Amino acid sequence: MTDDVEPQRRPPSDDSILLERILRFIADAADKPVTTVTPDLDIYGELGVDSLGGACIFIDISYEFGIPEPKAETDFAELNTARKILGYVRHQESLIA
Numbered sequence: 565m566t567d568d569v570e571p572q573r574r575p576p577s578d579d580s581i582l583l584e585r586i587l588r589f590i591a592d593a594a595d596k597p598v599t600t601v602t603p604d605l606d607i608y609g610e611l612g613v614d615s616l617g618g619a620c621i622f623i624d625i626s627y628e629f630g631i632p633e634p635k636a637e638t639d640f641a642e643l644n645t646a647r648k649i650l651g652y653v654r655h656q657e658s659l660i661a
Contacts, residue, residue, distance in 0.1 A: 573630035575653050582653065586646045589624045593617035603647040615640070625649065631656035 576582045583603060591598040594611040607613045613621070618640050622633045631653060634640050643649050 573628065575629040575631070575657055579650060579654075583646060583650050585628065586625065586649050586653070589621045589628075590646055590649075592624075593621050601646070603650075604645050606644050607646070608641070608644055621649070625653060629653060629657070631660065 576585070587601050587603070588598050590607050590611065590613070591601045593613050594601065594607065594617065596611060601611065605611055607621070608618065615637075619633075622640065622643075625631065626633045634643060634652070643652050
C-alpha cells in the first residue's frame with residue numbers, strides 16, 4: 565500500500581526561473597502581457613493591480629512554492645515589485661529549509 569503524499573513544493577533554485585514565474589503571476593493579476601511586466605515595475609502604482617489582485621499574486625506564490633503568504637496588509641504594500649517578491653520568497657524559503 566502506498567501513501568499518496570504530496571511532495572514538498574519548493575521554489576526553483578535559479579533566480580531567473582523563479583523571477584519569470586513571479587512575473588507571470590503579476591501579469592495575470594494586472595491583465596497585461598507578461599512581456600510588459602519587468603522586475604522593478606510597481607505592481608500597484610504602475611501596473612494598476614488592486615488589493616484583491618495583490619492577494620491573488622501571493623496566494624498563487626504560496627500555493628506554487630509552499631511558502632506562507634505575508635501576514636499583514638503593510639507587507640503586501642511593501643512587496644510591490646517582482647524583485648522584492650523574489651526576495652520575500654527566498655527569505656521564506658530559508659526559514660522553512
